[in-house]
Amino acid sequence: MSVQPVSGGVAERPSPTGLADVIDTILDKGMVIDAYVRVSLVGIELLTIDARIVVASVDTYLRFAEAVNRLDLAESGQGLPEIMQNMTQGASAHKTKGVVQGVLEAAEEKLHDLGGEREREPSRRRRRGEED
Amino acid sequence: MSRTSAERGPASTPQDDHGSGFYIYGLVPADVEVTPDAHGVGGETFPVTLIRHREIAALVSEIDLNRPLGTPDNLVAHERLLNESAAEVPVLPMRFGAVMTDADAIIDELLTPYHDEFLEALGELEGRTEFVVRGRYPEKQVLQEVLDEEPEARRLRDEIRALPEEVTRDARIRLGELVNQAITARREADTEALVDELAPYSVAAAVREPTHERDAANVAVLVENERRADLERAVDEFAKRNAGRIEVRLLGPLAPYDFVMAPQEGEGAWD
Structure with missing residues (x-):
């Protein structure tokens, strides 16, 4: 395999305020005010976005199987891209790097879409309802 | 009740106003100040302020209760304000979505009863x-x-x-x-x-x-x-x-x- 690390083995230091990271942190972590306050708590309508992805589910399994299948097709293809890679070493390394980045960016986009989706469908769940 | 040193934020509202409340980002030591560039979930309309009680303070901004919370902008504003604060002073961050009725309630129900616990926790976070x-x-x-x-x-x-x-x-x-x-x-x-x-x-x-x-x-x-x-x-x-x-x-x-x-x-x- 010739997959190169995006950052050449040095940890990336992106802005900590990317939406995906924010969702994971502030909807799930931090002090829960309900634990302290009862009387004057205001239950405001929250447009919630479920930060958690259920990792072990049939959907996950099918997605993995699909990805294995894609991987396999790409390998057995032996088509033009492979030949070109052999011809131009430098360019192929660069190309692979682009692919990895593309995958990560696609995942981010998906989350942004999810955010937009949920925004159009406000749910009345309060924070506490999300905890379990 | 010891409210002599309590200070109401400028955004304090009359209690009969049911259209607004206070969004709480987190708790900080009382001897800090909010910089003018700080923005919260209310953007320019509702500035970020402090409600102080003795040695601790709640980092808050007023909020319109008729508008739902949770847009990407809201989420990012909450996180950014807390992260930027934490880079300077100890902060106990609240989970997104903490809203209370008014400044008095924040002092009476949150800051007063748990003053010592919060202060101790903030002390533990100093420089971290x-x-x-x-x-x-x-x-x-x-x-x-x-x-x-x-x-x-x-x-x-x-x-x-x-x-x-x-x-x-x-x-x-x-x-x-x-x-x-x-x-x-x-x-x-x-x-x-x-x-x-x-x-x-x-x-x-x-x-x-x-x-x-x-x-x-x-x-x-x-x-x-x-x-x-x-x-x-x-x-x-x-x-x-x-x-x-x-x-x-x-x-x-x-x-x-x-x-x-x-x-x-x-x-x-x-x-």
Whole structure:
């Protein structure tokens, strides 16, 4: 395999305020005010976005199987891209790097879409309802 | 009730106003100030202010109760305000969505009864911030590794390829499950290795739940400000050693979302 690390083995230091990271942190972590306050708590309508992805589910399994299948097709293809890679070493390394980045960016986009989706469908769940 | 030193924020409203409340971002020591550029979930309309009581203060902004909360802008504003504050002063961050009726209620029900606990927790956080280290396995790489190591995965792949899609659902689920198991085992080992490597430079560590099926690690650490460079070096070492198999990102400094206290637990989670 010739997959190169995006950052050449040095940890990336992106802005900590990317939406995906924010969702994971502030909807799930931090002090829960309900634990302290009862009387004057205001239950405001929250447009919630479920930060958690259920990792072990049939959907996950099918997605993995699909990805294995894609991987396999790409390998057995032996088509033009492979030949070109052999011809131009430098360019192929660069190309692979682009692919990895593309995958990560696609995942981010998906989350942004999810955010937009949920925004159009406000749910009345309060924070506490999300905890379990 | 000792309210002599209590100070109402400029955004304080009459109590009969049911259209607005106070959004609470977190708690800070009373001797801090809000910089003019601070923005919260209310943008320019509702400035961020402090409601002080003795030695602690709630970081708040007024909020229109008729408008739902939770847009991407709201989420980012909450996190950014807390992270920027945490870079300067100790902060106990609230989970997103904490709203109370008015300034009096915040003093009477939150700041007064828990004053000493909050103050002690803020003292523990002095000079410390949180960092999150995230690792992810690149898809092609990790799947290829699993295929290379697991004969059963290769057998299932071949079976799936040889048969029409409508009869391979069970085989695909089994293959996916195998892949998931293999990745889970890797994640546990890599997370443990990461936590061990960061331990000398962190006050405490909290392993977060994975948020992606290819997560290699999702670990929060509480770090003394003067150990920050050491931590970054350790994370880079980890990234270097795992180059090609784990993409590593370091997020921070963040407010200590993963190291806040819970009531009746005394000292807090980092002890």
